[in-house]
Amino acid sequence: MVDPRASVTLVAKGLPASPGAATGEAVFDADEAEALAHEGRKVILIRPETSPEDFHGIVAAQAVITARGGMTSHAAVVARGMGKTCVVGAKDIEVDPAAGRLRANGRVVKWGQLITVDGTTGRVLLGAAKLVEPKLGSHYVKLMAWADEHRRLRVRANADTPGDAKRAREFGAEGVGLCRTEHMFFEGDRITAMREMIVAPDEAGRRRALAKLLPMQREDFEGIFEAMAGHPVTIRLLDPPLHEFLPHGKDEVGALARAMKLPAVRLERLVASLVEANPMLGHRGCRLGITYPEITEMQARAIFEAACRVVSRGKKVTVEVMIPLVALVEELRRQTEIVRRVAREVFQAEGRAVPYLVGTMIELPRAALTADEIAKDAEFFSFGTNDLTQTTFGLSRDDAGRFLPFYVEHGILKDDPFQVLDQEGVGKLIELAVRLGRGTRADLKIGICGEHGGEPASVKFCHHVGMNYVSCSPFRVPIARLAAAQAALEEQGVINRTRATV
Amino acid sequence: MVDPRASVTLVAKGLPASPGAATGEAVFDADEAEALAHEGRKVILIRPETSPEDFHGIVAAQAVITARGGMTSHAAVVARGMGKTCVVGAKDIEVDPAAGRLRANGRVVKWGQLITVDGTTGRVLLGAAKLVEPKLGSHYVKLMAWADEHRRLRVRANADTPGDAKRAREFGAEGVGLCRTEHMFFEGDRITAMREMIVAPDEAGRRRALAKLLPMQREDFEGIFEAMAGHPVTIRLLDPPLHEFLPHGKDEVGALARAMKLPAVRLERLVASLVEANPMLGHRGCRLGITYPEITEMQARAIFEAACRVVSRGKKVTVEVMIPLVALVEELRRQTEIVRRVAREVFQAEGRAVPYLVGTMIELPRAALTADEIAKDAEFFSFGTNDLTQTTFGLSRDDAGRFLPFYVEHGILKDDPFQVLDQEGVGKLIELAVRLGRGTRADLKIGICGEHGGEPASVKFCHHVGMNYVSCSPFRVPIARLAAAQAALEEQGVINRTRATV
Numbered sequence A, B: 001m002v003d004p005r006a007s008v009t010l011v012a013k014g015l016p017a018s019p020g021a022a023t024g025e026a027v028f029d030a031d032e033a034e035a036l037a038h039e040g041r042k043v044i045l046i047r048p049e050t051s052p053e054d055f056h057g058i059v060a061a062q063a064v065i066t067a068r069g070g071m072t073s074h075a076a077v078v079a080r081g082m083g084k085t086c087v088v089g090a091k092d093i094e095v096d097p098a099a100g101r102l103r104a105n106g107r108v109v110k111w112g113q114l115i116t117v118d119g120t121t122g123r124v125l126l127g128a129a130k131l132v133e134p135k136l137g138s139h140y141v142k143l144m145a146w147a148d149e150h151r152r153l154r155v156r157a158n159a160d161t162p163g164d165a166k167r168a169r170e171f172g173a174e175g176v177g178l179c180r181t182e183h184m185f186f187e188g189d190r191i192t193a194m195r196e197m198i199v200a201p202d203e204a205g206r207r208r209a210l211a212k213l214l215p216m217q218r219e220d221f222e223g224i225f226e227a228m229a230g231h232p233v234t235i236r237l238l239d240p241p242l243h244e245f246l247p248h249g250k251d252e253v254g255a256l257a258r259a260m261k262l263p264a265v266r267l268e269r270l271v272a273s274l275v276e277a278n279p280m281l282g283h284r285g286c287r288l289g290i291t292y293p294e295i296t297e298m299q300a301r302a303i304f305e306a307a308c309r310v311v312s313r314g315k316k317v318t319v320e321v322m323i324p325l326v327a328l329v330e331e332l333r334r335q336t337e338i339v340r341r342v343a344r345e346v347f348q349a350e351g352r353a354v355p356y357l358v359g360t361m362i363e364l365p366r367a368a369l370t371a372d373e374i375a376k377d378a379e380f381f382s383f384g385t386n387d388l389t390q391t392t393f394g395l396s397r398d399d400a401g402r403f404l405p406f407y408v409e410h411g412i413l414k415d416d417p418f419q420v421l422d423q424e425g426v427g428k429l430i431e432l433a434v435r436l437g438r439g440t441r442a443d444l445k446i447g448i449c450g451e452h453g454g455e456p457a458s459v460k461f462c463h464h465v466g467m468n469y470v471s472c473s474p475f476r477v478p479i480a481r482l483a484a485a486q487a488a489l490e491e492q493g494v495i496n497r498t499r500a501t502v
Helices: A030-038 A052-060 A074-082 A138-150 A162-170 A181-185 A188-199 A203-228 A250-260 A264-273 A286-291 A293-312 A329-350 A365-369 A385-393 A404-409 A426-440 A456-464 A474-491 B030-038 B052-060 B074-082 B138-150 B162-170 B181-185 B188-199 B203-228 B250-260 B264-273 B286-291 B293-312 B329-350 B365-369 B385-393 B404-409 B426-440 B456-464 B474-491
Strands: A010-013 A015-018 A021-027 A043-047 A063-066 A085-088 A094-096 A101-104 A107-110 A114-118 A123-126 A154-158 A176-180 A232-236 A318-323 A356-362 A380-383 A445-448 A469-472 B010-013 B015-018 B021-027 B043-047 B063-066 B085-088 B094-096 B101-104 B107-110 B114-118 B123-126 B154-158 B176-180 B232-236 B318-323 B356-362 B380-383 B445-448 B469-472
Touching: A015 A074, A021 A030, A021 A063, A030 A043, A030 A052, A043 A052, A052 A074, A063 A074, A063 A114, A074 A085, A074 A404, A085 A114, A138 A474, A154 A162, A154 A474, A162 A203, A162 A474, A176 A181, A176 A203, A176 A469, A181 A188, A181 A203, A188 A203, A188 A250, A203 A232, A203 A293, A250 A264, A286 A293, A286 A329, A286 B404, A293 A318, A293 A329, A318 A329, A318 A380, A329 A356, A356 A365, A365 A385, A365 A426, A365 B385, A365 B426, A380 A426, A385 A426, A385 B365, A385 B385, A404 B286, A426 A445, A426 B365, A445 A456, A456 A474, A469 A474, B010 B101, B015 B074, B021 B030, B021 B063, B030 B043, B030 B052, B043 B052, B052 B074, B063 B074, B063 B114, B074 B085, B074 B404, B085 B114, B138 B474, B154 B162, B154 B474, B162 B203, B162 B474, B176 B181, B176 B203, B176 B469, B181 B188, B181 B203, B188 B203, B188 B250, B203 B232, B203 B293, B250 B264, B286 B293, B286 B329, B293 B318, B293 B329, B318 B329, B318 B380, B329 B356, B356 B365, B365 B385, B365 B426, B380 B426, B385 B426, B426 B445, B445 B456, B456 B474, B469 B474
Parallel strands: A021 A043, A043 A063, A063 A085, A154 A176, A154 A469, A176 A232, A232 A318, A318 A356, A356 A380, A380 A445, A445 A469, B021 B043, B043 B063, B063 B085, B154 B176, B154 B469, B176 B232, B232 B318, B318 B356, B356 B380, B380 B445, B445 B469
Antiparallel strands: A010 A123, A015 A085, A021 A114, A094 A101, A101 A107, A114 A123, B010 B123, B015 B085, B021 B114, B094 B101, B101 B107, B114 B123
8 A cells, every 4th residue: 555644646537446555666557567577577568448459568567547347347447457556547647648648637647657556546647655464453353353253254365376376375264275386487497488388289388397396396285285384285286378488479479489499380380289269168277287297297296295294394284275267077076086196105215104085176167057066076065156156158358448348338247247246147156066065975165265255245145045154355354254254244143134244 | 071972991990979971182280271271271170189279270171080088088179169060089099180191000191181971870981972962752751741740839040141041941931030140251252341331430331331231231131031931031131250350360361451542551450459358258249230230230121121122022931130239128129120110211212111020139148147137128039049049058058178088088067058048047047038028028939040950858847847949050950850859749748758859
């Protein structure tokens, strides 16, 4: 947040579309935002309004400002979805992308000039305003203590690195509900080893590259287990399509080809061959682990070796291995077999065992519809409500910007279903899956790890359908704790339902 | 089929992956297949095996031959899906794409040489073998008469043109279950008007372009109504994303820009802005009609004007207007309002009324889950099981080639769910939607128009859940009639279930 005691110079005011604060260089084009961010510079993307073509620029920027658009405009929806600071509808701002400047209330901000965005109040400020970590005072501590006393739902956080996991603990998370292992593959040497794995012509080549990834992944898991101090950690195996790890421009492909001593034309063909018409619905999730079981093996080995090391230092570890994008119980069964076999091998080699569960994401309608079958092989369910919303609605989140804001503005949808769980549709599948799953396995542990896990109305829904926990981004953990307590008190009739909105 | 009395020269034999017969020039590359087909030449695509990169070549070719692969290989699955003749696993063939030739059993076939593919028997023949229309003898007529006597399900055909509709009648179709209006926009002048509509900067521009499309579309509808002679015709409003109608290469975009007197750079930007990350889940179906209601208006006008003209010639017409890709009842409600308003306007102007229904595709899980709500505004349901399978499984048909054949070969899936309806998952949604829909509207007319409508096991499922009709490609109508009769007789215990496979 912007230090409330700092003196600031207001450029303009807009709608507080996504909270937080950030400082960076003003840029007026998504490609430029991406290019500068790539060089390590912090940028603020400023546009008259955004559209899906600006998506990569929003990803790259510290914050986003638009002159037009409301709380459900493209920029607002996308930025909130990413937890990125954003101010929209700053009507006094005249943006001139071609000239690389904005005018507002008699001031001019040029390309490269430092500005600060305060997404909590909707202010655009000149220069680098002083930012501070928001303070959590004694009222907060007392409120949270009351909430924790009354809630039944556990609250975990989504955390991909040891740093995330530490922050999650500070916000009161009682475990990691989603650790996305692919984020570990994007940095430095790791992306190179990952790319070697993808371009390898055979299993032996893939195994050689995976062997390089193993120690890096193990190290991250150790850090997360340490930070979580015995609280459960749910690790999702590799999920995204392999194409996401490959370079795309001609120059980048050429550089990689040279580094890998491959003919550039062969690599180009390979990169092209991995392009998918609908990558959301393509060769990803457990489909990767089924066609390349050696990936699942490596990840399971890294998980269990890390767990054994942390336990050997006298600490407690609770591991939950999560198989993503399951549509068929047979997929889960085959992946579970690999995980359990590797666990046995590691425990035997290390001379110790660590308790663990194997479970699955429920993120496809078919998994929810056949949850009774799937529960035969799953020790826990975690609802991946982002993907479940995409498939239930037949709606790509990346492409929804063209019509979803229109739908919300014109009352066709009350809320953006990626923000507030659609209880009538997606919720019906969740209720069905909870009922079917517990019918097969009465003690089935059930949680949610989509972004809805930190949205109050959705958290209450999770309480009412009988989930065990919700998991959300670390910053939203306090909101989830409060909403969970409200749900419990509402159920007991202690507080009135209509007033119980966070 | 190849004339059984013709003398032929066998080049090689493979697996009969997709029935039919075709003659064309041998080509060994998908790009070349596409380029030659574009010039109006008939080609046969020959590959060692196919992968998703060959997709456009398969589309362009008359038939496909592969040296490797089984009945569930990429080529086999894709070709069967399209109803295209295909022979796979012709093991004696050595394909040399670089040299542009194949060798088999001592013979050489070079690039451009005429060959014939017999997909019914798996034969590859030298030269242009004599092809004949398969004869439907008196046994066929008698069998079909028996089937028609016993079946309860109506059988319709999917037909997009007056020619398709005539052929459908010849095969005994009792109506058109799916008329895809977008296919009407791809030919000649039409694509130009369509592109003008897409690039128009405002509603007035779109309306000018739509006015050019109206008479062409009306003319096609007249032909289809005439051919169907009073049998119901279900017309689906525009469904695919607009990007599919635009040119893609730089040269083509340049040519279009000149024709439209637009700066090429502006058109390029527009084409790029319409690219979607997951077009299957993007701005398509009724989402187009919601954001551009003038498209729905034009299509409704063309439908009702055509119906009035045919009725004025003393013929009967039964119209069913179908709103695609509905996820929310509110989408259907708003589109239905437009259709009914235009119908009133046309009937008033023409001084006559034509009976019609307005209904919807059920092709998204959310539509099935909320079918009770949707039935309030829908007079019929038609299950679009292709898309419903894609969304229920989270599986893009275009991308499934990388792992679906593996799944079927390794027993993870018993059948390709795009060929044989997945009764455990997708079927569960269908049963739910039928129950919910009829709960709201007891006389709700229900059918299926995905490719499963012509697959025997799936047809029987449709019978058992109480649908009114199935609709499939014209060639599959006899199979559907037979399967429908078997389902009825099985239900009565007249024939044994296990023997009753077509």
